[in-house]
Amino acid sequence: MRFLGGAFVIMAALTGAAMAEENATQIGDVIRGERLFQQKCGSCHMVGEGAKHGTGPHLNNIFDRTVAQFQDFTYSEGINRARRDGMVWDLEHLDAYLTNPKVLVSGTNMDFRGLKKPRDRGDILAYLRPYSSSPQDIPEAAPTALKQEVELSPEVLAIVGDPDYGEYLSTECTTCHQIDGDYDGIPVITGWYEEDFVLAMHAYKRGIRPHPVMQMMAGRLSDEEIAALATFFGALE
Numbered sequence: 001m002r003f004l005g006g007a008f009v010i011m012a013a014l015t016g017a018a019m020a021e022e023n024a025t026q027i028g029d030v031i032r033g034e035r036l037f038q039q040k041c042g043s044c045h046m047v048g049e050g051a052k053h054g055t056g057p058h059l060n061n062i063f064d065r066t067v068a069q070f071q072d073f074t075y076s077e078g079i080n081r082a083r084r085d086g087m088v089w090d091l092e093h094l095d096a097y098l099t100n101p102k103v104l105v106s107g108t109n110m111d112f113r114g115l116k117k118p119r120d121r122g123d124i125l126a127y128l129r130p131y132s133s134s135p136q137d138i139p140e141a142a143p144t145a146l147k148q149e150v151e152l153s154p155e156v157l158a159i160v161g162d163p164d165y166g167e168y169l170s171t172e173c174t175t176c177h178q179i180d181g182d183y184d185g186i187p188v189i190t191g192w193y194e195e196d197f198v199l200a201m202h203a204y205k206r207g208i209r210p211h212p213v214m215q216m217m218a219g220r221l222s223d224e225e226i227a228a229l230a231t232f233f234g235a236l237e
Contacts, residue, residue, distance in 0.1 A: 027091075027122050027125060027126045027129070028119065028121075028122030028123035028124070028125060028126030028127075029123045029126060030123075030126045030127050030130075032123045033122075033123035033124045033125070033126045033127030033128075034127045036120055036123055036124050036127075037124050037127050037128070040112075040115065040120075040124070041124065043055070044056040044110075045057070045058065045059050046058045046059070047059040047060055047128060047131050048060070048131060053070070053072065053073050056110065057070050057073045057075075059128055059131065060131050060132070061131070061132045061133055062089050062094070062128065062131075062132060063089060063090065063091070063094070063128070063129060063132035064088060064089065064090055064132065065088065065089050065132075066083060066086070066087070066088050066089075067079060067082045067083040067087045067088065067089060068080050068082070068083035069083075075109075076105075076107055076108050076109040076110075077107055078105045078106055078107025078108040078109075078187065079105055079107075079108055079109075081105075081107070081187070082104075082105050082210065085210040085211050086210055087105075087210045091125065092208065093208065094125055094128075095121050095122075095125065096203060096208050097110075098114060098115050098121045098124065098125070099114050099115065099116070099121065099151075100113065100114035100196060100199060101114060102192075102196055102200075103196050103199040103200045103203060104200075104203060104208065104209060106187040106188070106189070106192075106200065107187050107188070118151075152198070152199065152202055156198070156202075156223050157195060157198065159223055159224060159227040160227065160231070161194070161224075161226075161227035161228040161229070161230050161231030161232070162224075162227075162228045162231065163228070163231045163232045163235060165224075165225070165228040165232075166228035166229045166230070166231050166232025166233070167232050169221075169225055169228060169229055169232075170229060170232055170233065172217070173189065173217075173229065173233075177189045177190075179236065181236065181237060189233050190233050190234075190236035190237065191233075191234065191236060191237060192230070192233060192234055193234065194227075194230040194231060194234045195230075197226075197229070197230035197233060197234060198226055198227060198230050201218045201221065201226045201229070201230075202218070202226070204217070204218035204219070205218045205219050205221075
């Protein structure tokens with residue numbers, strides 16, 4: 001593992017070292033990120049030399065690692081499903097997970113409501129990034145331009161869903177998902193916070209969540225239809 005220390009840089013594109021240098025921007029404050037990590041994450045996760053699994057897995061070399069790769073750690077079914085879907089912990093998915101873990105991976109055991117401020121997420125990720133191989137400031141590293149893909153406008157989040165319309169639309173959902181909330185290998189979608197449901201569906205629409213069928217299904221829905229489904233399923237026990 002290579003540890004560079006100090007603030008590191010990310011690249012908007014990796015078309016060559018010269019271009020990378022021109023487009024490099026700081027992702028966050030490593031020192032502030034270390035403090036936030038200890039406050040928000042440190043009770044469950046370790047990182048650095050000698051890091052071990054705790055309530056959550058250690059976070060060494062997490063960048064660009066396929067989800068759920070430790071054989072000696074018991075992951076939730078939600079995280080295992082994300083691995084089967086091919087999700088990789090690149091910067092985009094790590095940022096989405098820190099925003100709200102249950103929006104990116106339904107069924108995750110991570111009991112954390114997330115960090116709403118992009119600066120906080122950027123600082124924590126800046127702190128974690130040097131603990132992975134191929135840090136971003138060398139040419140062969142993967143591109144990690146940070147985007148707020150699941151950040152929605154207040155107007156979209158303010159849409160009040162019509163529960164009757166949601167029930168009408170739900171028939172397609174319930175061909176797979178159990179309406180009584182039972183888990184049979186397919187994620188439970190009843191009883192969610194409405195905002196979490198809306199963000200998750202938009203994450204599928206934008207390709208952040210990796211399941212191709214859900215990406216197709218969500219891609220057909222308008223903002224109003226997603227809000228209606230969120231209201232309907234959110235009211236179910």
